[in-house]
Amino acid sequence: MATPIIELKGITKQYDDGFVALTNINLTIEQGKFYSLLGPSGSGKTTILRIIAGFTNATQGQVLFNGKLINELPPNQRKVNTVFQNYALFPHLDVFDNVAFGLTLQKRPKKEIKRRVLDALKLVQLPGYANREISELSGGQQQRVAIARAIVNEPAVLLLDEPLSALDMKLRQDMQYELRELQQRLGITFIFVTHDQEEALAMSDEIFVMDNGKVLQSGTPVDIYDEPINHFVANFIGESNILPGKMLADYQVEFVGKSFECADGGMRANEAVEVVLRPEDLDITTADQGKLVVKVDTQLFRGDHFEIIGIDADGNEWLIHSTNPVRDGKEIGLTFEPEDIHVMRFGEKEADFDARLEQYEED
Numbered sequence: 254m255a256t257p258i259i260e261l262k263g264i265t266k267q268y269d270d271g272f273v274a275l276t277n278i279n280l281t282i283e284q285g286k287f288y289s290l291l292g293p294s295g296s297g298k299t300t301i302l303r304i305i306a307g308f309t310n311a312t313q314g315q316v317l318f319n320g321k322l323i324n325e326l327p328p329n330q331r332k333v334n335t336v337f338q339n340y341a342l343f344p345h346l347d348v349f350d351n352v353a354f355g356l357t358l359q360k361r362p363k364k365e366i367k368r369r370v371l372d373a374l375k376l377v378q379l380p381g382y383a384n385r386e387i388s389e390l391s392g393g394q395q396q397r398v399a400i401a402r403a404i405v406n407e408p409a410v411l412l413l414d415e416p417l418s419a420l421d422m423k424l425r426q427d428m429q430y431e432l433r434e435l436q437q438r439l440g441i442t443f444i445f446v447t448h449d450q451e452e453a454l455a456m457s458d459e460i461f462v463m464d465n466g467k468v469l470q471s472g473t474p475v476d477i478y479d480e481p482i483n484h485f486v487a488n489f490i491g492e493s494n495i496l497p498g499k500m501l502a503d504y505q506v507e508f509v510g511k512s513f514e515c516a517d518g519g520m521r522a523n524e525a526v527e528v529v530l531r532p533e534d535l536d537i538t539t540a541d542q543g544k545l546v547v548k549v550d551t552q553l554f555r556g557d558h559f560e561i562i563g564i565d566a567d568g569n570e571w572l573i574h575s576t577n578p579v580r581d582g583k584e585i586g587l588t589f590e591p592e593d594i595h596v597m598r599f600g601e602k603e604a605d606f607d608a609r610l611e612q613y614e615e616d
């Protein structure tokens with residue numbers, strides 16, 4: 254593997270008031286990929302960006318850039334630029350001067366500044382906007398100016414701190430495509446902070462799921478969605494049915510009082526576990542043909558599917574996605590395949606989890 258562009262090794266951050274915002278963070282960021290730091294508010298995402306940008310120092314640990322230690326390097330000497338949530342544009346300067354700001358400070362030749370600013374505006378699809386005032390732009394256009402201002406410096410890594418959170422839903426979705434496309438066109442590394450799981454799943458090559466100052470799991474969107482490491486990740490990413498269970502033997506798990514074939518193994522016999530079934534993996538059949546029987550409690554039409562809540566004999570709620578509606582109060586059977594069952598151990602470390610999946614699960 255080529256040298257990663259950024260590595261965080263054993264990073265801990267304790268703020269001056271004693272609060273520990275990050276604990277033993279280890280991240281590897283490769284050149285040219287789109288990464289997301291995903292987690293709830295306060296989980297430490299922005300703190301990681303600030304440490305990479307050099308706006309704050311780690312209390313412990315190493316920050317490496319192309320294999321070189323940069324803990325002490327000031328922000329303006331790092332090949333990293335940040336796009337902030339509130340854009341941080343200068344309202345008294347027009348679009349051109351906002352984008353040119355950093356280059357003007359560096360006293361670059363006028364001709365070069367002009368060329369680079371106009372190129373950057375073209376890249377974010379705002380050609381012809383150079384002389385507009387910031388107040389004359391929509392939220393989405395201001396967002397693009399902020400991105401142009403960051404990429405005009407030709408950073409190796411672009412840090413984006415919830416850059417879409419101020420936009421309405423439709424524009425947000427458009428900008429997701431645009432950002433992903435821009436990242437691919439520029440070929441530079443993006444590290445994108447968000448608490449929106451759909452955004453992270455849609456855009457990223459790799460996601461780091463964070464909670465409470467720790468990275469709980471890292472992987473591709475598909476891996477994290479299909480194989481969450483624990484209850485928090487299963488619940489935070491996508492919708493899921495999570496039930497207590499017991500591992501009877503390799504490939505055999507018990508939940509709701511019944512034994513089911515599954516695709517997981519490598520646990521102790523009779524170990525208490527949690528079982529995840531995604532709502533879209535549950536198929537509806539007649540009550541006598543189901544692996545499980547639930548009584549339909551409520552359902553909501555979601556446009557492309559119905560979201561059905563069913564209750565089983567033990568009182569567990571089941572979330573089911575179906576393309577067809579079902580009558581309220583009706584008893585229905587649920588079927589699923591062994592590989593639709595995902596079994597999680599309590600407190601398993603990511604490396605052990607990955608090794609176990611590799612050994613026991615087949616595609």
Ligand SMILES: Nc1ncnc2c1ncn2[C@@H]1O[C@H](COP(=O)(O)OP(=O)(O)OP(=O)(O)O)[C@@H](O)[C@H]1O
Pocket residue numbers: 268269270272273274292293294295296297298299300301448
């Ligand atoms: N300067 C500071 N001094 C003390 N605590 C801080 C400071 N900055 C951040 N924190 C705390 O560190 C924790 C992590 O903050 P951070 O901003 O990194 O989280 P986040 O995941 O980016 O959250 P959000 O999505 O709300 O921006 C929070 O509990 C926050 O209150």
